[in-house]
Each structure stands twice: as C-alpha cells, then as structure tokens.
C-alpha cells in the first residue's frame with residue numbers, strides 16, 4: 001500500500017504522518033555494533049515466562065517444592081529482565097523518529113507494559129510463600145503471562161519483519 005491515494009476529483013491525498021521528514025528514519029540507535037539491544041534482550045523474559053509456566057505445571061504434577069522455588073526464580077528474573085528489555089525498547093521508541101511516528105510501535109509498548117505488570121504481580125504473589133502461591137493463582141497468572149508474552153513477542157516481531165523498524169539499512 002502506498003502513502004498517497006487519489007480521490008474522486010483526482011487530487012492526491014497525502015498522509016500527514018507519512019509526510020513527517022523523519023518517517024523513514026527507522027534504523028536502530030540502541031545497539032552494539034549495529035545489533036539492536038532490545039531484540040537481543042527480549043529473549044530472556046520470553047523464555048523465562050515459558051519456564052515459569054513449565055515449573056508450575058511440574059510442581060502441580062509432582063508436589064516437589066524444588067519446582068515451586070524454580071517458579072519463584074523464573075517469575076522474578078523474567079520480570080526483572082523484562083524491565084531491562086523495556087528500557088532499551090522505550091529508548092528506541094522515543095529516540096528514533098520513524099519508530100516514534102508509527103502507532104504500531106506504541107501499541108507494542110502498551111501490550112509489553114501490561115505483560116510486565118502480570119509478571120510483576122506473579123513474582124510479588126510468590127514472595128509470601130512460594131509453594132502455597134502456585135495453586136491456583138500462581139499457575140493462572142503464569143498461563144496469562146505466556147499468552148501475553150506470545151502476543152507481545154509476535155507483535156514485536158511484526159514491527160521488525162513487516163515494518164523493518166529497528167533494523168539496519170546495511171553499509
């Protein structure tokens with residue numbers, strides 16, 4: 001789809017957002033040697049959210065306290081690494097004009113912050129007794145976290161693969 005359309009009287013309609021001079025500036029700024037830090041750091045909260053649900057399910061199946069403790073650690077580290085990932089994502093969102101101009105990037109930020117609140121609530125809930133916390137609310141929060149992280153990650157991937165945000169134009 002192009003940014004310009006023609007109306008019935010053949011006048012060109014111009015999208016004022018796409019006319020923004022910085023609209024096509026979408027290269028990553030928060031990067032190490034051109035490799036975006038956000039893309040590298042999101043792997044941790046994504047994987048830990050899945051580990052958290054896995055540990056909860058094994059605890060439910062076996063009753064072995066080890067898995068409830070593993071779930072406590074997965075919840076805490078998933079949340080903290082998620083906050084770290086959010087810093088690089090937020091910096092990229094605010095500093096890169098072509099990312100800042102696209103509504104999809106803001107949608108991703110809102111979904112991501114909702115995910116972080118679910119992960120944070122899950123961790124806080126377990127700090128007052130990690131075994132009692134698993135059933136039923138801990139595991140329910142973990143299932144919600146996995147659904148949210150899948151949504152966030154899929155949507156973040158869309159920003160990169162469909163809109164080419166945070167990528168490099170090559171040298």
Ligand code: HEM
Pocket residue numbers: 028036038039042045046082083085086087089090091092093099105108109110112113115116149152153154155156157158159160165166167
């Ligand atoms: C407020 C928080 C966040 C903001 C503003 C944000 C912003 C962005 C932006 C602008 C991109 C495009 C690529 C780039 O510029 O680096 C992106 C990609 C992505 N984000 Fe986020 N993000 C946030 C939090 C998160 C969290 C918590 C997760 C997952 C746990 C996540 C998962 C992803 C994924 C998987 C990609 C695609 C990376 C790739 O395939 O290379 N984001 N995000």
